[in-house]
Structures are given as C-alpha cells and as structure tokens.
Amino acid sequence: MASFTELEVWKQSRKIRGMISDLVKKFPIDEKYRLADQIIRSSRSIGNNLAEGHGRFHYQDNIRFCIMARGSLSETLDHLLIAIDEKIITEDVLKSFQIEYDSCLRLLNGYIQYLKKKKVDELT
Numbered sequence: 001m002a003s004f005t006e007l008e009v010w011k012q013s014r015k016i017r018g019m020i021s022d023l024v025k026k027f028p029i030d031e032k033y034r035l036a037d038q039i040i041r042s043s044r045s046i047g048n049n050l051a052e053g054h055g056r057f058h059y060q061d062n063i064r065f066c067i068m069a070r071g072s073l074s075e076t077l078d079h080l081l082i083a084i085d086e087k088i089i090t091e092d093v094l095k096s097f098q099i100e101y102d103s104c105l106r107l108l109n110g111y112i113q114y115l116k117k118k119k120v121d122e123l124t
Contacts, residue, residue, distance in 0.1 A: 004054035009107035013047040013069070016100050020076065027088055035088070039079035045072035046104070059119035066112045073108065077101050 004010050020043035024036040046069045053065025080097055083089040 004051045007050065007054065007111065009104065009111045010047055010050045010054075012100070012104040012107050013050060013073075016073075016076065016097075016104055017043045017047060019043075019097065019100060023089070023093065027083075031086075031088065035079060035082060035086070039076060039083075042072050042075040042079060045069070046076065059115050059122065063112055063115045063119070066108060066115065070105070070108050070112075073101065073104055 020039055024040055027036045049065045049069035049072060053062040053069070056062050056065065077097070080089065080094055084091065084094055
C-alpha cells in the first residue's frame with residue numbers, strides 16, 4: 001500500500017474527525033477550551049496515529065501506533081459520553097456517532113490483525 005490515505009480505517013477516522021469538527025461548533029462557549037478542545041484532539045489523534053504507524057519501517061511499530069489510534073477512538077467516545085452527561089448533545093447524536101465508532105473499531109481491529117499476520121509471515 002503506497003499511502004496511508006488508501007487505508008479504509010484511515011478514511012473512516014477522517015469521517016469521524018469531520019463529524020466531531022462539525023459537532024463541537026455547536027458546543028457552549030464555556031466548553032471551547034475544555035471538552036471541545038479535548039474531543040477535537042482525540043478525534044484527530046486517531047488518523048494521526050494511523051498515518052504515523054503506516055510510515056514506520058517495522059510491522060510492530062505500525063501495530064503500536066494502531067493500538068494508540070484505538071485508544072484515541074475510545075477516548076473520543078468517552079468525551080461524547082461526557083457531553084451526554086452534561087446535556088450538551090442528544091442521545092441521537094451519540095447513536096449516530098456510535099455507528100461510525102463501531103465501524104472504525106472493526107476496521108482498526110482488522111488492520112491490526114492483518115499487520116500481526118504480516119509480521120509473522122515476514123519471520124517465517
């Protein structure tokens with residue numbers, strides 16, 4: 001694969017990043033430097049880690065960055081749960097995100113398994 005931009009999981013992370021970017025524009029102003037900033041950072045980190053891992057020479061390095069991307073994905077979901085608790089977003093918004101989250105998580109776990117297999121194949 002020539003570029004990380006060809007990865008379906010990266011494309012899905014980009015979709016999530018866009019959703020979050022649009023969503024936080026509706027957050028209350030007093031959350032601009034608190035929850036909004038945190039959720040923007042975590043959503044951007046998903047794709048950033050996928051890109052950085054893809055640029056690494058060894059499969060194990062790539063796997064490590066994919067695991068960090070998975071952590072950022074979970075962090076993004078947690079921030080949305082906080083937004084629900086604070087009554088900043090609705091359950092419908094969370095449900096919509098959950099669909100994209102589940103898709104990204106499946107793709108990410110599949111990519112990690114693929115990389116682990118490639119790592120083993122390389123050693124044999």
